[in-house]
Amino acid sequence: MLYSSNQKTQQLVTLAKGGDESALNQLCRVYGERVRRIIRLRMAREIRPRLDSMDLVQDALLNALRGLEDFTYKNEGDFLRWLSRITQNALRDNLDKLYTDKRDIRKEVRLENYEPTTGSGFVGTPGAIQTTTPSAILSKKEDLDKLEKAIDQLKPDYREVIVLSKIDGLSYKEIGDRLGKTIDSVGHLLSRAMVALTEAFWAI
Amino acid sequence: MATMDDNNKERSFKEAVRQFVEAHLRGTAPDIEELVSKYPEFEHEIRQKVKEFHKVDSLFDSLVQADECDFEDAAAGLELVGEKIGSFEIVEMIGQAVCCHQEYARCSGR
Numbered sequence: 001m002l003y004s005s006n007q008k009t010q011q012l013v014t015l016a017k018g019g020d021e022s023a024l025n026q027l028c029r030v031y032g033e034r035v036r037r038i039i040r041l042r043m044a045r046e047i048r049p050r051l052d053s054m055d056l057v058q059d060a061l062l063n064a065l066r067g068l069e070d071f072t073y074k075n076e077g078d079f080l081r082w083l084s085r086i087t088q089n090a091l092r093d094n095l096d097k098l099y100t101d102k103r104d105i106r107k108e109v110r111l112e113n114y115e116p117t118t119g120s121g122f123v124g125t126p127g128a129i130q131t132t133t134p135s136a137i138l139s140k141k142e143d144l145d146k147l148e149k150a151i152d153q154l155k156p157d158y159r160e161v162i163v164l165s166k167i168d169g170l171s172y173k174e175i176g177d178r179l180g181k182t183i184d185s186v187g188h189l190l191s192r193a194m195v196a197l198t199e200a201f202w203a204i
Numbered sequence: 205m206a207t208m209d210d211n212n213k214e215r216s217f218k219e220a221v222r223q224f225v226e227a228h229l230r231g232t233a234p235d236i237e238e239l240v241s242k243y244p245e246f247e248h249e250i251r252q253k254v255k256e257f258h259k260v261d262s263l264f265d266s267l268v269q270a271d272e273c274d275f276e277d278a279a280a281g282l283e284l285v286g287e288k289i290g291s292f293e294i295v296e297m298i299g300q301a302v303c304c305h306q307e308y309a310r311c312s313g314r
Binding site: 005008009026030031034037038076077080081140143144147150165166167169172187188190191192194195197198201202 | 218221222223225226229230253256257260261263264266267268269270271272274275
């Protein structure tokens with residue numbers, strides 16, 4: 001029987017909630033890199049380089065997944081948004097602590113140089129977003145890097161509406177309530193933002 | 205040199221593309237042929253812009269939705285744990301490369 005990614009995720013979430021470590025690790029591996037990218041897109045540019053520290057992201061992600069019992073699964077998008085939100089909060093706490101403790105940042109391992117050790121209880125490392133072939137994987141990674149750069153070039157209100165709609169999955173009504181705009185204005189603003197993003201993306 | 209009329213035409217075609225994008229984002233499946241028929245002199249640009257927009261828009265989908273093979277890859281590495289190869293046993297997956305799995309093996313029984 002073939003399962004959709006939504007069903008597979010739901011299955012893994014159910015197993016992980018029941019304490020299945022392997023399911024937990026699979027969730028980390030499938031969603032780890034996506035969560036990191038989503039958080040990077042949400043966060044301010046100046047904080048973002050800190051997210052290249054693999055151990056911080058990994059700890060935050062695992063802590064978030066260990067709180068799965070508080071989560072009710074509805075669909076894959078909701079799960080990913082919940083996971084990235086909780087991970088982002090945990091990460092913020094970690095970063096606060098990091099600054100407070102004046103931890104030696106030279107001990108942090110940068111993501112691109114990360115080589116996990118066998119001593120860790122965590123098996124799954126958030127890998128690159130995977131597709132079928134190495135060239136497709138590389139191409140998608142490059143595209144997502146470009147997307148991040150293009151979003152950085154946008155005006156703050158364009159950037160905000162794109163994050164709220166395309167990343168956080170809010171409805172036009174919810175965005176309007178948050179930004180103090182009508183539904184029509186949100187639609188207009190989002191379309192202008194997406195046109196600007198498209199131009200910025202292809203100019204890179 | 206572009207005349208004022210040319211500039212106006214270009215502005216209105218860009219606005220038409222924006223409206224196309226807005227309709228698409230609202231989930232109303234706008235008709236590109238209808239758009240092209242209104243601005244035949246910009247047909248190539250319109251098709252190109254719409255194609256470029258769809259590509260960028262789809263990146264967000266790929267960001268919030270896993271592919272089928274993501275699960276296969278995630279499971280494949282874990283399935284090898286416990287396998288024995290000669291006098292070595294795979295005890296843990298320590299990382300994953302682009303097109304293969306890197307495994308950590310320890311010498312068993314020695």
